Amino acid sequence: MSRTAIAADTDESPDKPSVKTLQMIWKEGADWKSVELLKRPNAGVVLNTAIPSVNGLQAYEHNYYTNEQFYRHDEKRGVLKNVYGQRCMRVSEDFMIAMLGALDDEVGQAAATEIMYKCGYQWGLEDMKTFCRRSQAEFEVELEKMRVGFLLEEWWWPLTITGWGTWRYDFRQKEKGLLYVELYESAVAKSIGDIGAAVCYFYAGMFAAVFSVLSRRNLASVEMQCYSMGEDHCRFVIADYDKVDAAGFWRSQGATAKDIMKKLSVM
Numbered sequence: 001m002s003r004t005a006i007a008a009d010t011d012e013s014p015d016k017p018s019v020k021t022l023q024m025i026w027k028e029g030a031d032w033k034s035v036e037l038l039k040r041p042n043a044g045v046v047l048n049t050a051i052p053s054v055n056g057l058q059a060y061e062h063n064y065y066t067n068e069q070f071y072r073h074d075e076k077r078g079v080l081k082n083v084y085g086q087r088c089m090r091v092s093e094d095f096m097i098a099m100l101g102a103l104d105d106e107v108g109q110a111a112a113t114e115i116m117y118k119c120g121y122q123w124g125l126e127d128m129k130t131f132c133r134r135s136q137a138e139f140e141v142e143l144e145k146m147r148v149g150f151l152l153e154e155w156w157w158p159l160t161i162t163g164w165g166t167w168r169y170d171f172r173q174k175e176k177g178l179l180y181v182e183l184y185e186s187a188v189a190k191s192i193g194d195i196g197a198a199v200c201y202f203y204a205g206m207f208a209a210v211f212s213v214l215s216r217r218n219l220a221s222v223e224m225q226c227y228s229m230g231e232d233h234c235r236f237v238i239a240d241y242d243k244v245d246a247a248g249f250w251r252s253q254g255a256t257a258k259d260i261m262k263k264l265s266v267m
């Protein structure tokens with residue numbers, strides 16, 4: 001390993017991977033094993049430069065977002081897996097409240113929010129590692145050939161069926177380095193209810209990781225408004241660290257999402 005490579009690796013931290021790591025996640029090839037359950041008899045294992053247009057039945061099933069199709073329950077072994085073969089656990093709102101409350105009691109609120117963000121970040125990173133490989137196989141096409149909007153919807157669907165809510169992204173200010181996400185029915189905020197504070201740190205970390213991989217640069221995220229602050233949905237900004245730090249500070253000073261967005265657009 002060269003001296004430069006060592007220097008680059010030491011700059012890396014779990015929630016701030018090097019650009020090289022982000023590029024590697026993006027460049028991994030198709031994982032055909034992960035789509036074994038979606039495979040139809042006419043399916044091949046060849047990556048194309050465009051999504052193959054098929055008359056009639058597609059080679060891989062794409063519309064599997066109902067409970068019956070998405071989950072595979074082995075009652076004898078007590079094992080629940082999803083359609084990609086990943087092990088799952090279904091939990092109640094009480095579980096969420098207990099888990100978050102226990103974390104708070106154990107380490108205090110400030111550290112708990114940081115831990116949740118970091119967990120969300122790792123979740124997003126791991127999710128992208130499997131998603132980038134799986135989506136290439138499912139659609140039989142190289143990652144680069146899929147449009148970002150298509151990739152994003154494809155990435156989010158499993159989160160909707162697994163109960164993490166619905167979303168809408170807004171890239172209209174991407175030239176200014178500002179990506180926005182609106183989240184409806186946040187599993188965290190809906191469990192906790194209105195407590196007058198933002199609580200969706202898992203999501204903020206996850207968005208930071210996912211958009212870092214998609215853009216192959218380090219981004220952070222902060223929630224600007226939350227269902228748990230009495231709003232009807234949650235809103236996040238994903239951007240460079242300095243912008244996200246500023247947005248977090250403004251929120252702590254009582255700025256609304258609208259105020260924050262206005263300030264960020266002239267930063």
Ligand SMILES: [Zn+2]
Binds near residue numbers: 198200234235
């Ligand atoms: Zn929220």
